[in-house]
Amino acid sequence: MILSFQEKGNSALTLSNYGWLFSHFRFQESLINTISITVLALLFELVLALSIALVLAGAGRKRIIQALILIPLGIPTIVVASNMRYLFDTNGFFNQILSRLNLISVPIDWLGGGVLTLFSIVLSDMWKVTPLMMLILLAGLERIPKELVEAARIDGSSSWQELRFIILPLMKPFITMALIIRGIDTFRIFELPLALAGQAFPVLSSFAFFEFRNFNNPNTAAASSTVLFIMIFAAILLYIKLTGSGKETTV
Amino acid sequence: MNRIIFLLISLIFLTSCSAPKESTLKVSMSLSDEEWRVVKEEIIPKFEHRNHCRIETLQIEAGDLPQILKSQSMAGKMEIDVFAQDNMQLSILVEEDLVENLSGYRGMIPKETEQSLISAGEFNRKLYFLPFRPNVQIVYYNEDAFKKYALNVPRNWDELIRVAAVFKQREGVGRILFKAWGNGPTVTQLYEFIVSAGGDPFTFNDPGCLRTFDFLKKLWPYVSPDSTKAKWNTSNDYIARESVYLMQNWPFGINVIIEDYKKTNIKTYHGFAGPKGEAHVIGGDVLGIPKGSKNKALALKFIEYLQSREAQKILLEKLSWPSIRTDVYSTVSGWRAPYFRAVKEAMRYGVFRKNVTYWADFERYMNEAFTRIVIKGEPLKQVLDHYAEEMKKVANKKK
Numbered sequence: 001m002i003l004s005f006q007e008k009g010n011s012a013l014t015l016s017n018y019g020w021l022f023s024h025f026r027f028q029e030s031l032i033n034t035i036s037i038t039v040l041a042l043l044f045e046l047v048l049a050l051s052i053a054l055v056l057a058g059a060g061r062k063r064i065i066q067a068l069i070l071i072p073l074g075i076p077t078i079v080v081a082s083n084m085r086y087l088f089d090t091n092g093f094f095n096q097i098l099s100r101l102n103l104i105s106v107p108i109d110w111l112g113g114g115v116l117t118l119f120s121i122v123l124s125d126m127w128k129v130t131p132l133m134m135l136i137l138l139a140g141l142e143r144i145p146k147e148l149v150e151a152a153r154i155d156g157s158s159s160w161q162e163l164r165f166i167i168l169p170l171m172k173p174f175i176t177m178a179l180i181i182r183g184i185d186t187f188r189i190f191e192l193p194l195a196l197a198g199q200a201f202p203v204l205s206s207f208a209f210f211e212f213r214n215f216n217n218p219n220t221a222a223a224s225s226t227v228l229f230i231m232i233f234a235a236i237l238l239y240i241k242l243t244g245s246g247k248e249t250t251v
Numbered sequence: 252m253n254r255i256i257f258l259l260i261s262l263i264f265l266t267s268c269s270a271p272k273e274s275t276l277k278v279s280m281s282l283s284d285e286e287w288r289v290v291k292e293e294i295i296p297k298f299e300h301r302n303h304c305r306i307e308t309l310q311i312e313a314g315d316l317p318q319i320l321k322s323q324s325m326a327g328k329m330e331i332d333v334f335a336q337d338n339m340q341l342s343i344l345v346e347e348d349l350v351e352n353l354s355g356y357r358g359m360i361p362k363e364t365e366q367s368l369i370s371a372g373e374f375n376r377k378l379y380f381l382p383f384r385p386n387v388q389i390v391y392y393n394e395d396a397f398k399k400y401a402l403n404v405p406r407n408w409d410e411l412i413r414v415a416a417v418f419k420q421r422e423g424v425g426r427i428l429f430k431a432w433g434n435g436p437t438v439t440q441l442y443e444f445i446v447s448a449g450g451d452p453f454t455f456n457d458p459g460c461l462r463t464f465d466f467l468k469k470l471w472p473y474v475s476p477d478s479t480k481a482k483w484n485t486s487n488d489y490i491a492r493e494s495v496y497l498m499q500n501w502p503f504g505i506n507v508i509i510e511d512y513k514k515t516n517i518k519t520y521h522g523f524a525g526p527k528g529e530a531h532v533i534g535g536d537v538l539g540i541p542k543g544s545k546n547k548a549l550a551l552k553f554i555e556y557l558q559s560r561e562a563q564k565i566l567l568e569k570l571s572w573p574s575i576r577t578d579v580y581s582t583v584s585g586w587r588a589p590y591f592r593a594v595k596e597a598m599r600y601g602v603f604r605k606n607v608t609y610w611a612d613f614e615r616y617m618n619e620a621f622t623r624i625v626i627k628g629e630p631l632k633q634v635l636d637h638y639a640e641e642m643k644k645v646a647n648k649k650k
Binding site for chain 1: 432433477479480494611612614615619623
């Protein structure tokens with residue numbers, strides 16, 4: 001952090017690095033991209049993870065299915081990114097399937113930047129890390145007393161009402177934990193966007209990396225890392241404040 | 252019993268005294284896994300055997316070497332005896348007085364070595380670095396695709412844009428690759444284009460630079476969408492998987508595309524000329540000895556060995572590394588021969604990038620200029636004038 005307030009070769013404190021960062025087009029892009037990935041990824045992952053957890057909660061042979069679902073977690077992120085390139089490349093499987101179905105005549109550039117790349121990265125991230133969120137939410141679901149749900153059913157509540165008035169409120173601490181853990185991870189996403197889209201879709205981590213590694217500027221790298229840290233911290237505080245620190249809710 | 256113990260101890264003592272102590276030579280390079288495999292299995296053992304020594308290899312990236320040498324030098328504990336370093340990252344080693352002056356060893360350079368490669372290791376008329384592996388980009392193209400549309404390979408910029416437009420029109424997508432991933436891959440290409448337009452890349456806004464960026468703006472709509480992800484390794488995949496039909500890359504692609512992917516329809520030639528001629532950046536590595544090296548004599552012997560016909564031939568055949576020696580190319584036979592003719596031709600148009608301590612800043616500005624002008628479509632003159640000013644400030648600060 002101290003480095004971020006100093007210029008290269010000068011120990012005097014200054015805000016010039018931050019001024020430079022926020023006026024630099026690449027940093028602005030990285031910031032927007034990072035926030036976009038985080039918001040979308042968390043939303044989609046939460047919905048998907050909760051859906052899978054709800055299905056698994058009532059399923060038999062749970063352990064075997066859980067083990068299978070957890071497999072993507074064990075795959076290194078860079079391997080996932082390399083494989084996803086085979087899907088999303090202009091000559092990749094997606095374009096080939098779409099072409100054979102006559103849905104496209106010209107390959108779609110999934111990884112050239114923009115909204116398509118955003119969704120490609122979010123989908124790739126979802127594939128790998130949704131199981132972790134699912135695991136946390138499943139643990140939460142298993143803690144919900146069955147009697148509550150049964151009582152609600154006897155009183156004539158629908159599945160949606162059960163979910164909305166019983167399950168979700170009781171799941172609050174687990175949803176909070178899942179979102180915070182995944183949120184921290186998603187904010188600092190690095191390998192996936194770099195390997196998939198390179199500088200066509202910069203994020204804060206890759207921006208800091210290039211500042212340090214390629215442009216030999218540890219001070220601006222430190223400044224962008226500090227910005228990232230502040231964002232993560234602020235997001236966690238805001239979330240906890242809005243949701244009431246994730247304490248269990250009485251139903 | 253005591254006698255037996257005494258005899259055993261004497262035996263051990265005599266054995267350790269009589270066995271010659273092997274020196275260890277510590278060699279630093281920045282290589283890929285496949286490159287290290289060839290160096291460790293085919294180059295190093297011969298030298299170790301002939302010189303009764305052991306070589307310890309160190310993987311140190313070009314960007315990290317100066318700092319590591321500086322730290323070890325300040326600590327008075329140099330742990331590296333000889334290094335191979337990117338020919339673009341040499342000036343800082345000389346300025347910080349980290350390397351030995353090798354002017355006295357000029358005579359050990361093989362007479363078959365290209366003179367320009369020797370000059371690249373000189374600073375202030377002193378020889379600090381010895382030639383090792385030059386590198387030059389060549390053009391790879393898909394012969395079948397060109398035949399399909401009755402096209403000839405482009406020999407100049409006008410033909411390049413025409414060929415790009417034909418492919419885009421006929422196939423609906425660009426098939427010419429321009430390495431636009433950023434950093435080194437993009438800047439090297441830009442450097443070549445600017446020099447071949449008669450410009451000095453460090454000025455940013457001389458007529459050659461303006462002409463280059465204007466041309467690239469016109470070319471951009473016709474290039475492959477894979478260009479934004481294209482760098483030195485991914486480019487080989489794109490042409491091998493036929494998502495592009497023409498690209499420039501280093502000769503290591505020959506092994507990947509033709510030998511590994513078995514794409515014998517991918518051919519090569521030296522390249523195309525700009526308005527002021529043809530220019531190809533000569534990259535690659537040179538060899539140096541850090542000050543404080545504990546094994547200078549052995550290091551020099553190792554350098555001599557690496558420059559020998561024997562070693563250079565292995566590196567050329569196994570890794571497709573262009574050679575410093577003109578006599579090695581004649582030994583290339585079989586399927587490699589036509590590809591290395593292209594390399595040898597491209598070397599004729601070789602240019603060295605200016606070795607400056609502010610290369611990182613130059614690289615950043617050149618990348619940003621390219622992104623803003625060519626990809627985002629910002630006004631050419633305005634952007635280039637801006638970076639011209641920034642570059643002047645940096646150059647003046649470093650003086």
